[in-house]
Amino acid sequence: MANVSHKMTARLTAQHADGRRERSRSSRSKIVAALLDLVGKGEVAPSAARVAEVAGVGLRSVFRHFDDMDGLYREMGEVIEAQVMPIILQPPTGATWQAKLFDIADRRAVVFETILPYRISANLKRFQSPYLMQDYRRMLRLETDTIEAYLPAMVKADVAGAHGLNVILSFQTWRLLRHDQELPVDDAKAVVRRLLGDAIAAMPED
Template identity: 80%
Template sequence: MANVSHKMASRSQAPLADGRRERSRSSRGKIVAAMLDLVSKGDVSPSAARVAEVAGVGLRSVFRHFDDMDELYREMGEVIEAQVMPIILQAPAGADWKERLFDIADKRSKVFETILPYRISASLKRFQSPYLMQDYRRMLRLEFETLEAHLPATVKVDLAGTRGLHVILSFQTWRLLRHDQELPVEEAKAVVRRLLGNALAAMPDN
């Protein structure tokens, strides 16, 4: 009889545990969504209290799910990276390396525009956060390596020219045009393509 009672109690507790886990996942999702929403709307350094307010949860709930704001930034970064990584990893189109660089430029404009507010937000924090600094350098390496993979050896020997290509196709250039100079997307893309075309004109075709 005792075994039967124990089994019945276990069954009754299982739905409660499942419900708690589901509420926990829901609260965590709301917190991350609130962080993403605030940053996308221009609050580049939202406080935990503001995140809790927008998420509709208590401030304690934020730190129950996330040890600190650094962990929340990490999860925000993972969400954004999942959105843009398929574009980053897509092979560029083009009959030769110069055409492929123009395709990379167009793809990066989409990626950079998507990550713009979040990258600016993380940039404000990365000098105080080893994780954000490490993630920043990881993304720089990825940008560098994906571009280097499409440069012929005759171009790579021109270190100044190669570095110039990296600058033209960098997030920093996109941020300067979109954020600092406040250019519309299409005008920013036109500037990048003009700079890229001018740089490629002085380089060998293969």
């Protein structure tokens, strides 16, 4: 009888622990989802209290799951990166390097438009966050490497021209067009393609 009682107690204890872990995972997911929702709707620097309010949890719960807001932003970045990285890493199509760059431009329009509010929000905090600054530089290197991988040697030798291509196809240019100049998506894409075409036309023939 005692053995049966012990087994029942152990089973109930395990169920209680499983339920506690599930509630913890649920709360963490709600907190991340709240930050994504707030930033996605234009709140570029929501406070922990605001995140807790939208998530429907207590403020203490936010910092029970995350040591600080930096950790929460890190997880938000991971969610966004998982969404767009397959597009970024997919090899561009096109028979020539020029065609490949135009394909990269079109794909980046999709990626940059997806990440626009989140990247703006992270940029506001990166000067106070070593992690966000490191992640920002990592993404800059990825943007550059993705372009340079398809440039002929003669084009790479034109250092100023190669840097210009990176500027044209950068997130910062997309942010300027969409956020600062408030151009519609199609107009912003047209500007990027025009700049890219003009830059390619001035490049040395491969």
